[in-house]
Amino acid sequence: MTTEGRRFLVKARISEIFQSIQGEGKYAGVKQVFVRFYGCNLRCVWCDTAEALGDAPDEFKEMSADEVVSRIDALWNGCHSVSLTGGEPLLQKSFVGAMAPLLKEKNVPLYLETNGVLHEALADVIAYMDIVSMDIKLPSSTRCPPCWPEHEKFLRIAARDKGKDVFVKAVISSRTDQQDMEKAVAIVKDAHPDAWFFIQPDIADTRNGVLKKLRQFQDYALRHLLNVRVMPQMHKILGVK
Numbered sequence: 001m002t003t004e005g006r007r008f009l010v011k012a013r014i015s016e017i018f019q020s021i022q023g024e025g026k027y028a029g030v031k032q033v034f035v036r037f038y039g040c041n042l043r044c045v046w047c048d049t050a051e052a053l054g055d056a057p058d059e060f061k062e063m064s065a066d067e068v069v070s071r072i073d074a075l076w077n078g079c080h081s082v083s084l085t086g087g088e089p090l091l092q093k094s095f096v097g098a099m100a101p102l103l104k105e106k107n108v109p110l111y112l113e114t115n116g117v118l119h120e121a122l123a124d125v126i127a128y129m130d131i132v133s134m135d136i137k138l139p140s141s142t143r144c145p146p147c148w149p150e151h152e153k154f155l156r157i158a159a160r161d162k163g164k165d166v167f168v169k170a171v172i173s174s175r176t177d178q179q180d181m182e183k184a185v186a187i188v189k190d191a192h193p194d195a196w197f198f199i200q201p202d203i204a205d206t207r208n209g210v211l212k213k214l215r216q217f218q219d220y221a222l223r224h225l226l227n228v229r230v231m232p233q234m235h236k237i238l239g240v241k
């Protein structure tokens with residue numbers, strides 16, 4: 001199918017498109033248009049959004065690439081970039097591959113927010129991305145099965161092109177084990193040692209010694225990586241989307 005055909009025929013399940021402030025990581029505070037994709041391949045214990053998990057069949061709209069781009073145009077108003085978020089945007093990689101060239105034609109920077117597991121899908125669309133905000137899922141935090149090999153492959157693909165700004169985030173709660181933090185740091189050190197590493201406290205779980213743990217984890221990570229920052233999710237503190 002030609003690019004021209006794909007822009008009309010490939011449709012995505014989109015939960016919502018809105019303008020807001022980025023609340024996480026290296027670009028916290030910038031103004032973005034967010035395209036929230038419906039559904040996810042993981043089930044983190046703290047994720048209670050039915051649209052993100054794909055448990056709300058009435059909570060998405062099927063949209064073509066042209067329709068999404070028109071909506072982005074209407075909301076743009078001096079934004080920094082478009083955040084492809086979810087759920088997990090790479091679950092709908094054919095759509096991402098159809099829409100991204102349309103945005104690149106307009107010189108719109110693309111920011112991918114991803115759980116960092118679907119490495120084959122990333123390989124298909126990484127050329128279009130300017131910024132990759134990748135989660136590294138610590139099983140003791142998420143209560144999901146480990147995804148270490150997938151995370152490592154994902155980060156290696158993201159690291160291939162030095163022009164991409166790639167950073168990694170790990171959510172820490174009172175349940176998080178030191179062992180998981182060590183494994184995550186080892187993967188980043190090996191696969192993309194220049195990537196900034198964000199230790200992100202789960203703001204619903206900041207008691208039970210979490211602050212002490214954050215300091216210990218940061219000290220540990222700084223022995224292996226150059227840029228390690230503790231940063232909560234700002235949008236949750238501000239009460240914005």
Ligand code: SF4
Pocket residue numbers: 040041042043044046047052053086087088115
């Ligand atoms: S990866 Fe994100 S969207 Fe998916 S279950 Fe975890 S928190 Fe929810």
